[in-house]
Amino acid sequence: MRIDVVSIFPEYLSALDLSLIGKARQQGLLELTVTDLREFTTDRHRTVDDTPYGGGAGMVMKPEPWAAALGAVLGGGPAPAGERPVLVVPSPAGEVFTQATARELALREHLVFACGRYEGIDERVVDWSREHFEVRPMSLGDYVLNGGEVAVLAMVEAVGRLVPGVVGNPESLVEESHADGLLEYPVYTKPALWRDRPVPEVLLSGHHGRIARWRRDRQLQRTAARRPDLVASLDPAGLDRADRAVLAEAGWVVSGGHVVRAGDGASGEPVA
Numbered sequence: 001m002r003i004d005v006v007s008i009f010p011e012y013l014s015a016l017d018l019s020l021i022g023k024a025r026q027q028g029l030l031e032l033t034v035t036d037l038r039e040f041t042t043d044r045h046r047t048v049d050d051t052p053y054g055g056g057a058g059m060v061m062k063p064e065p066w067a068a069a070l071g072a073v074l075g076g077g078p079a080p081a082g083e084r085p086v087l088v089v090p091s092p093a094g095e096v097f098t099q100a101t102a103r104e105l106a107l108r109e110h111l112v113f114a115c116g117r118y119e120g121i122d123e124r125v126v127d128w129s130r131e132h133f134e135v136r137p138m139s140l141g142d143y144v145l146n147g148g149e150v151a152v153l154a155m156v157e158a159v160g161r162l163v164p165g166v167v168g169n170p171e172s173l174v175e176e177s178h179a180d181g182l183l184e185y186p187v188y189t190k191p192a193l194w195r196d197r198p199v200p201e202v203l204l205s206g207h208h209g210r211i212a213r214w215r216r217d218r219q220l221q222r223t224a225a226r227r228p229d230l231v232a233s234l235d236p237a238g239l240d241r242a243d244r245a246v247l248a249e250a251g252w253v254v255s256g257g258h259v260v261r262a263g264d265g266a267s268g269e270p271v272a
Helices: 010-017 019-026 063-074 099-105 123-129 149-160 208-226 228-232 241-249
Strands: 002-007 031-036 086-096 110-114 134-139 252-255 258-261
Touching: 002 010, 002 063, 002 149, 010 019, 010 031, 010 149, 019 031, 019 149, 031 063, 063 110, 063 123, 086 099, 086 149, 099 149, 110 149, 123 134, 134 149, 208 228, 208 241, 228 258, 241 252
Parallel strands: 002 031, 002 110, 086 110, 086 134
Antiparallel strands: 252 258
């Protein structure tokens, strides 16, 4: 996979030299290049921003340096036949980045990340880019950051770890939060008793069926407590009798083909 990042703070992305992503770069699994936007300015001050039309606070990133930088990225190597690079523009006004988004992007050959700053990038850059890229404005969540670099670090790691070979044990990608629409179960290691707190007995039993059921129950309970929005998105067809019983204890029932809170005008279906 090829990844390009454009930023006015290329040193901000140095964390991508570390840990599994850094190893993947060394092994050639990820071809990752960080480009300094200021290299594409034409004045001695290397200016990348100007005042906004219509007034208002803050500054807006100028369009020409961005067009020049993105054009250089396009010229850095041939795109696969019939596939345009994906241009991800971090923005609080974008679609929310999720694990499903990470899985989708991990299948692409070339990703480009445009790290905006100040009040953002001149919107004409986004419009122009659609002629050359598949443009995806994207947000980490409902909050505002000083720039796109933090978001890009998170997204590159989330996507990069899904590229085959980056994570040593691919099974760990299956048994983690959001892999099946639920949060991950709690995990423990040695010693079995720590500061008067024991590891749950079932995990010491060696009984794989009981352990799997315990983990599934904890996933359901944790998700119901911390992320009820995920519970409401579950497909009832994927819930067995034990799942429904755990959810019922947490105040959720299956009604009308959906998982809903008990008492929200829903009588619920028998556990079966």
